[in-house]
Amino acid sequence: MIKVTYIEDNGTSRDIDVEEGTxxxxxxxxxxxxxxxxxxxxxxxxxxxxxxxxxxxxxKLEPMNETEDSMLDLTDSRDDSSRLAxxxxxxxxxxxxxxxxxxxxx
Amino acid sequence: xxxxxxxxxxxxxxxxxxxxxxxxxxxxxIVLIADEPELPYQRPPLSxxxxxxxxxxDRLFIKPAxxxxxxxxxxxxxxxxxxxxxxxxxxxxxxxxTQSYDQLVFATGGRVRRLTCSGADHPAVHxxxxxxxxxxxxxxxxxxxxxxxxxxxxxxxxxxxxxAKHGLQVTVxxxxxxxxxxxxxxxxxxxxxSIHQQAGVSIHCDTLLESIExxxxxxxxxxxxxxxxILAELVVVGIGLLPNVELAASAGIACDNGIxxxxxxxxxxxxxxxxGDCTNHPNPIYQRRMRLESVHNAIEQGKxxxxxxxxxxxxxxxxxxxxxxQYDVKLQTVxxxxxxxxxxxxxxxxxxxxxVFYLQAGRLLAVDAINRPAEFVVxxxxxxxxxxxxxxxxxxxxxxxxxxxxx
Numbered sequence: 099m100i101k102v103t104y105i106e107d108n109g110t111s112r113d114i115d116v117e118e119g120t121x122x123x124x125x126x127x128x129x130x131x132x133x134x135x136x137x138x139x140x141x142x143x144x145x146x147x148x149x150x151x152x153x154x155x156x157x158k159l160e161p162m163n164e165t166e167d168s169m170l171d172l173t174d175s176r177d178d179s180s181r182l183a184x185x186x187x188x189x190x191x192x193x194x195x196x197x198x199x200x201x202x203x204x
Numbered sequence: 205x206x207x208x209x210x211x212x213x214x215x216x217x218x219x220x221x222x223x224x225x226x227x228x229x230x231x232x233x234i235v236l237i238a239d240e241p242e243l244p245y246q247r248p249p250l251s252x253x254x255x256x257x258x259x260x261x262d263r264l265f266i267k268p269a270x271x272x273x274x275x276x277x278x279x280x281x282x283x284x285x286x287x288x289x290x291x292x293x294x295x296x297x298x299x300x301x302t303q304s305y306d307q308l309v310f311a312t313g314g315r316v317r318r319l320t321c322s323g324a325d326h327p328a329v330h331x332x333x334x335x336x337x338x339x340x341x342x343x344x345x346x347x348x349x350x351x352x353x354x355x356x357x358x359x360x361x362x363x364x365x366x367x368a369k370h371g372l373q374v375t376v377x378x379x380x381x382x383x384x385x386x387x388x389x390x391x392x393x394x395x396x397x398s399i400h401q402q403a404g405v406s407i408h409c410d411t412l413l414e415s416i417e418x419x420x421x422x423x424x425x426x427x428x429x430x431x432x433x434i435l436a437e438l439v440v441v442g443i444g445l446l447p448n449v450e451l452a453a454s455a456g457i458a459c460d461n462g463i464x465x466x467x468x469x470x471x472x473x474x475x476x477x478x479x480g481d482c483t484n485h486p487n488p489i490y491q492r493r494m495r496l497e498s499v500h501n502a503i504e505q506g507k508x509x510x511x512x513x514x515x516x517x518x519x520x521x522x523x524x525x526x527x528x529x530q531y532d533v534k535l536q537t538v539x540x541x542x543x544x545x546x547x548x549x550x551x552x553x554x555x556x557x558x559x560v561f562y563l564q565a566g567r568l569l570a571v572d573a574i575n576r577p578a579e580f581v582v583x584x585x586x587x588x589x590x591x592x593x594x595x596x597x598x599x600x601x602x603x604x605x606x607x608x609x610x611x
Contacts, residue, residue: 124263130271137503139246143527143536144500165534168577171606172584 100193104131104149107201116188122197123147123184133199140184145169147183148176152196159186175200207232209513210295210303212285212451213311214238216246216499217480219266220506221309226275228514234277235303237295241282242335243269248499250338251362251442252529255345256370264335288455290473307513310463310471310478311506312448314497319354319441323416328424329439332359344438347371352426352436354413356383358528359442361396364405365530374405375434377426379412388541392560392572395553399531408432445497447482460484462495467519469509477512479505488521489587490540490569498526523587525580532556536580539570539587548598550579559583561598568593578605585609 099115104126116125126134126147138144142165151159156179162170166185170176183197209225209232211218218236225234238244245264253259262268272279284298288308295303316331318324330341345351349372353360356378364374376383382393383400397407412429419425419435426434449459458464458472462484469477469485480502484495504522511518528535533556541562551558559579562570567590571583582605586593597603 128268130268130274137499138527139248141248141527141529141534143534165577168581171578171581 100188100190100195102188102192103194103196104134105196105198106131106133107199118188118190120188121184122149122186122188122195123182125188126183131199134183136184142166142169142182142185145172145182148173148200149181149183149186149197150177150179150200151181151186152198153179155192155195158191158195173200207306208304209234209307209309210305211236211309211311212238212295213309213313213448213480213482214240214242214244214279214281215311215313215480215502216244216266217313217482217502217506218309218311219244220503221311221479221509222272222275222277223267224507224510225513226277228510228516230510230514232306234275235280235305236272236277237280237283237285237297237303239282239284240334240336243267243272243279243281245335246499247333248527250335251332251359252366255332255338255342255363256366257342257345261335285451288451290455290457290476293475306475308476309509309513310452310457310476310482311480311502312451312463312478313481314445314447316441317444317446319413319416319443321413321415323418323424326416326418326424326439328422328437329416329441331441332363333445341438341440345370345372349373349438350423350436351375351438351440352377352424352434353440353442354426355442355444356380356393356397356407356409357386357442357444358384358526360440361400362528362530363440363442364400365403368400368403368405369531372438374400375436376400376405376407377411377413377428377434378407378409381409383407383409387537388572389544389547389560389562391547391549391553392574395558395574396530396533398553399533399556403531408434445481447484447495449482452476452478452482467521468512468517469505469520470512477509479509485520487524487540488519489523489590490542494524494540496524498524500525523584525584532575534575534577536573536577537570538573538580538584539568541570541572544569546595548595550598551576551601561593563593563595566593566595576605579608582606582608 135146463478544562548561557575573580
């Protein structure tokens, strides 16, 4: 288990214990984190699990592929910290990760 | 007095309506009634990872049970609705109980079209729509099994792809000259035909199934109009979906290839709405009515219904989109290509990365993007905003896909 913190646009913060190997969209849905829908089930087809990754953690993530990169262009508030939560898999190296859900995704 | 919204159907549209009602501020009682015994689940993995046992059942559920408790939504699962009295605004369930409503939502989806030929009731014959359908065939889904897929549409081809990956011997029967002929241009059909053939799948086009005979020991023989006799331990039929309209029609609600709704997802009867695969709805972007079978449409119509129940007066105006995963190929389709008079292909199909733009009188109607997510994204923008495109630029790979929006 690792700890992942999801912070909503209104500042509400939730610490979730996530089993290693689980993607962070599934973890959010299972734990009722608002603002992460995962409409396509985690195949990077819908961009409804957009999150902003805190700067300290961005270099620790696997780089994004072309599909994820393109799908993020569908979101309103993309910036350098943007990722799809379904494409981030929980690993020991990510223990303590902080994600913020974007304003438009609620 | 508190209002009650009742939703009939526990698929993607039904679940979304529950969630969106609370998100829109609905404070009354919410009751979702579904004839399947499971929590609302995602159907797309059924013909892909879940069929092959690559995905845990819990992962299929759209939300965990606790989610509905938190929303204070009551789920009545495993019970069908018998009849509706639209005057009294009351449902009678198959178990004899009654349920009153102030607003009623049809999210009844569809059911598979079934074979009618002789031998169609052979025990090897299966369909693919529900979790129960998949569980019924999983025991036969193993390496070495001969699988015959009837119908070269998305369901059939996705099933063929996951089966080939798991070592089944796969034959696909397709009535038309190429697969996917109802939804895509011949080049796209030919591309999918070729990637299946490369994976060892045998695709028989221009071939009609005439009858099924019993070979004994659970084996079916598929007899075709071309004189072939194809043996299979497992037959998966994917020949289309029929909208579940009978309950609505019997209640006097207008239906025509689906439950007829207006731009607010309202049916012809007051306080009754419909969402998802079961609806025949107007699309303002294409300026015609359509019935769609897609996750995106189910979700967005669920949101529209919820907003309108909450008095928001929100019209439904979405560009449809779809996806299909087969082997290493991700197809993303945006728009509806019906009525196209020109196709423009960007990239080379042989490279397994290309996009087909469908135009009508120079206007972009739809795109099939095959391992081309950037083209999918830019096309969605072009169609949604009604922007102009030029054929020369679409074909020109030296122009970055993001720059295809005309300045």
